[in-house]
Amino acid sequence: MSVVKHRILDEIALIEVSNPPVNAISAAVRIGLLETIEELSLDEKILAIVITAPERTFLAGADIKEFGKKIDAPILGNICDKIESLNKIVVASLHGTPLGGGLEVAMSAHYRIAAPNTKVGLPEVLLGILPGAGGTQRLPRLCGVSMALDMMLTGKHVPAKKALDAGIIDVISKNNSTIDNGIEYAKKLIKDGFKPRPTSQMENKISDTQEISNSLIKIKETASKKYKNLFSPHAIIKSVEEGLKLNFPEAISNERELFEECIQSPQRQGLIHSFFAERANTKVPELKDGKPIELKKIGIIGGGTMGTGISMAAMNAGLDVIMIEQNDEAIEKAKTKINATYDRNVKLNRINNEQKLEIMSMFSATTDFNELKDRDLIIEAVFENMDIKKEVFSKLNQICRKNCILATNTSYLNVNEIATVVDDPSRVIGLHFFSPANIMKLLEIVVAEKTSTDTVASAFDLAKKMRKVPVRSGVCDGFIGNRILSKYLVSTYHMVEDGASPFHVDKVIRDFGCAMGIFQVIDLAGGDIGWATRKRKAPFRHKDDRYVQIPDRVCERGWFGQKTSKGYYLYGENVDFLTPNPEIEVICEQERKRAGITPKKFDDKEILDKYIAAMVYEGTKILSEQIALKPSDIDVVFTNGYGFPKWRGGPMKYADMIGLDKILKNIQKYSEEDPRFWSPPKLLEDLVKQNKNFDSLN
Numbered sequence: 001m002s003v004v005k006h007r008i009l010d011e012i013a014l015i016e017v018s019n020p021p022v023n024a025i026s027a028a029v030r031i032g033l034l035e036t037i038e039e040l041s042l043d044e045k046i047l048a049i050v051i052t053a054p055e056r057t058f059l060a061g062a063d064i065k066e067f068g069k070k071i072d073a074p075i076l077g078n079i080c081d082k083i084e085s086l087n088k089i090v091v092a093s094l095h096g097t098p099l100g101g102g103l104e105v106a107m108s109a110h111y112r113i114a115a116p117n118t119k120v121g122l123p124e125v126l127l128g129i130l131p132g133a134g135g136t137q138r139l140p141r142l143c144g145v146s147m148a149l150d151m152m153l154t155g156k157h158v159p160a161k162k163a164l165d166a167g168i169i170d171v172i173s174k175n176n177s178t179i180d181n182g183i184e185y186a187k188k189l190i191k192d193g194f195k196p197r198p199t200s201q202m203e204n205k206i207s208d209t210q211e212i213s214n215s216l217i218k219i220k221e222t223a224s225k226k227y228k229n230l231f232s233p234h235a236i237i238k239s240v241e242e243g244l245k246l247n248f249p250e251a252i253s254n255e256r257e258l259f260e261e262c263i264q265s266p267q268r269q270g271l272i273h274s275f276f277a278e279r280a281n282t283k284v285p286e287l288k289d290g291k292p293i294e295l296k297k298i299g300i301i302g303g304g305t306m307g308t309g310i311s312m313a314a315m316n317a318g319l320d321v322i323m324i325e326q327n328d329e330a331i332e333k334a335k336t337k338i339n340a341t342y343d344r345n346v347k348l349n350r351i352n353n354e355q356k357l358e359i360m361s362m363f364s365a366t367t368d369f370n371e372l373k374d375r376d377l378i379i380e381a382v383f384e385n386m387d388i389k390k391e392v393f394s395k396l397n398q399i400c401r402k403n404c405i406l407a408t409n410t411s412y413l414n415v416n417e418i419a420t421v422v423d424d425p426s427r428v429i430g431l432h433f434f435s436p437a438n439i440m441k442l443l444e445i446v447v448a449e450k451t452s453t454d455t456v457a458s459a460f461d462l463a464k465k466m467r468k469v470p471v472r473s474g475v476c477d478g479f480i481g482n483r484i485l486s487k488y489l490v491s492t493y494h495m496v497e498d499g500a501s502p503f504h505v506d507k508v509i510r511d512f513g514c515a516m517g518i519f520q521v522i523d524l525a526g527g528d529i530g531w532a533t534r535k536r537k538a539p540f541r542h543k544d545d546r547y548v549q550i551p552d553r554v555c556e557r558g559w560f561g562q563k564t565s566k567g568y569y570l571y572g573e574n575v576d577f578l579t580p581n582p583e584i585e586v587i588c589e590q591e592r593k594r595a596g597i598t599p600k601k602f603d604d605k606e607i608l609d610k611y612i613a614a615m616v617y618e619g620t621k622i623l624s625e626q627i628a629l630k631p632s633d634i635d636v637v638f639t640n641g642y643g644f645p646k647w648r649g650g651p652m653k654y655a656d657m658i659g660l661d662k663i664l665k666n667i668q669k670y671s672e673e674d675p676r677f678w679s680p681p682k683l684l685e686d687l688v689k690q691n692k693n694f695d696s697l698n
Ligand code: CAA
Pocket: 021, 022, 024, 025, 060, 061, 062, 063, 064, 065, 076, 097, 099, 100, 101, 102, 104, 123, 124, 127, 130, 131, 132, 133, 135, 276, 279, 280
């Protein structure tokens, strides 16, 4: 069946596109649209054409899967130009999410009516490209350069009312019935004598060249900092700026050239990989049969940083929260913290005071575990100690309903062991939130040996309610994220003991595009956390394992980072951001001497190579052990929880892009010096032998 159908209703032709799930503009849609428009253009009885896509949404953009492939079909830009040049009125009747190419089709129509539920946008920047079907030229003509650039540089979705006020759409219909509204509107336009109105000829919003050049200066200045590492935002600005000086067809071909440059950029590959990876993360075996329980009432054990953050994430999702703390003082402290966060949100106009009070009414705190009797889900966020956790779970086992899900927010400990103290371990699961839990998107869902499919389905449902990005992980020390982090942390300590400066390492990581350097992260999280983990693991360390003592020397001095105003960096009111603690280099030198190491120089490439190799090394092991189900899940963990740049795709995608053979070669080289730490993983060797990449395992 054709994806583009049309019918004639007197003097109006109705085009209906149907390409589920989101009416992406695939080659078939483009062919169908062009053929239909060409056919209708010849029919003189037709006075108006209405373009609709009546199912879930109007066209949500180009078919992203096609990018980078060679496809012999008309390009969307040419179809848009053809639509605009028709000598009949063309109406786009919008609903849902007309995004990217979908909005570009709409903007090439002569008039736009939108259902109240419509949100429009040009989110191409999030995929590392620019709107390549006339969007960079038509949107400024409709809403002005500033707003158009704001939309294109952020990719934000603009609701119907705002789009109407800005001139992007002409009218909002009363209801969501997109076919009827489109036809009715077309009839009215014909009756009232309206004529085709090509957007390309609308120049009043781009005619004040002085005002535009002033705002372009500001936009470019911000972009040079904000999008420092990115390619497509600058291409978008360039297309708009240069387009203003060209005639329309020239501006369109300029846009096309810039679009092609974006398509060739590795950032496009990385970002599109991230787009699909963040949708593949919910494709896990347990969700095939698992049925989520209804989650309304949550219990949180512990009111520290994690407990308060998770409480707020739950309250923001409309869930009723009871927090358990040990005494009134701790309760007061947690309440004050939560209250202060919402006060700040009110101050920043993110919510109003009424909304704050409504959210706060969902929160209560007590020292009495018995209050948890009616809860659907408990999330334990107490101190990272197996005995304490087991004690909590034993209590919950006695008090909670038999079908209440019991989750631990542990970041390292064995969830299977915690589950042993519960009569029915099928309802025990790990929910590893990241700090601040009310903000950070990532949620590792740790499936223990006996966790039921219903419990897993409920955890994914919770993630959806909280708008988190969930990733399924098996049980191991540190799960996906922290286990990989441990590996590259230790490998970094090796490098520092061998002669690299911690501040040089951090700079290389930041220049690569990561949000923070490794030592900045330690300072943020608190050096004492890693110190406690090292002490916990000490009894299990093999006598031949290389152990670098530099971080212990730092912690022994009470330098835990931001919370003590001193760590690898210095902190304080009058201290510049990223001021190195000068005593760190002294400690490093002393430790090198103590270990009998003659320091060597590291260049940027050596540092980066080792950082990436360590991530990929542990990522590969995690895959072989089926802790992560697929490489793209590891990517999602790192791009959403550890500041790895999305435009690099994630560590596993990045490895694919630079070549697994190169990574393996590096690991082989490192293993000559330290075979215990770097013995090449078999899966990586197999992939290289078979000339395959990680993507082949996705
Ligand atoms: N191409 C191909 N597949 C797409 C797609 C697209 N543009 N948009 C969504 N999909 C797929 C998703 O991968 C997902 O597939 P699976 O079910 O197999 O995982 C399915 O459609 C549903 O998507 P979501 O789960 O994201 O559904 P949602 O309801 O939560 O969100 C949406 C819907 C808002 C449209 C969201 O999917 C989205 O933002 N899509 C991308 C929109 C976009 O970026 N458009 C611009 C494309 S580039 C362009 O148009 C360039 C140009 O100039 C021509």
